[in-house]
Amino acid sequence: MGETHVWVVGDCFARFTGNENVMTTAEVSRWVRSRTTESDARGMVLHPALGVDRAMWRELARTVSRAGLEQVVLPQGAPPEPVGRHTVLKQQQDNVLVGDPHVSGNEVTGALLVPNDTEMLRDHTADQQHIPGMLLIEAVTQLITWAVGETVPPTADGTPRYAVMHRLRTEFHRFVFPLPVVLRARLTRDGEATDERVPLTAQVDIEQAERVTTACEIALNAFDPDAVFTVEAGQASKTVLRTAPVPGEAA
Structure with missing residues (x-):
């Protein structure tokens, strides 16, 4: 038989x-x-x-x-082992989408994970059999976040870097189905590094059945967390001032 x-x-x-x-x-x-x-x-x-x-x-x-x-x-076999939620900046482990990561030179690979009960599927209304594009973009973001923490040297005082994207271009070539998927990222230095930030570019391919289904080009900085949080706080304060209601205007 x-x-x-x-x-x-x-x-x-x-x-x-x-x-x-x-x-x-x-x-x-x-x-x-x-x-x-x-x-x-x-x-x-x-x-x-x-x-x-x-x-x-x-x-x-x-x-x-x-x-x-x-x-x-x-x-036979076993599902991939997910990374820790803190390494991809998630509050819930069920929202982790990357497993079994591996670094080889400037290339980082990992497996796509889609937990059965992740809110990113529960909140997607299109009743289709493919993986939602928003979930794939999140998986790419998580892989880059993990890769920065693992591959970019820390600041002078040993603080791990914090990945902040400022450009993302995504091309969807094919649907991705709930079968094994490989995430493949290549990180490249893109300018002069300082202790405050390291400029990087990344090319990330999502592969299934030996075909590229999705390609992402990303520009980002690996920041000293204190530096980027200071920038964020300053922009938040200015935004509040610029959007303050004008006295006498109707709401």
Whole structure:
């Protein structure tokens, strides 16, 4: 009996299961529990895709084991390990979209993560089977944020740098679906560095099935956090003064 290879996606991507050999975690669990004997189950090799984290994958493996089907239902591989939320400036771990990052020279690669319950999917109203563009841009931003913290030398007093973008150009070439995705960034110095800031440019490609689906060009500075927060505070104060209501004018 031949094997059937199945991509397992999170329940948030149920729409995508209209494609052949794609199932949600819930569908796989129901299918496993419905098998009464090993002979009642065909050989199935499961591969984790988007919307599936490591805890969900372990639970799926336990479901297979409890059903006594380890010889015919084979979970392979594991979802990427997400970076810590603080390294990409997120308040909630469920909003982290980058995993398994790796630095080689001036190139940084990572895997796209899409947690099953991230608010960035819950708040997207288009009922489609592709990954929303706004989520892809956020993933690119997170990869660059992580890369600056890991690859740009700190300030003279050892403070890690803070990435601030001032230009972003994005081209969407193809839809991105809830299957494995690679994020590939190349950072280049773009001017004279000071202790206050390091000017950089970045080219980030989002790749799926060995094709570039999305390309981003980014201009940014790796700032001393104190310096950029001082700039921010000064601009905030001036903006408040310039938008102050004029006495006597109607609201």
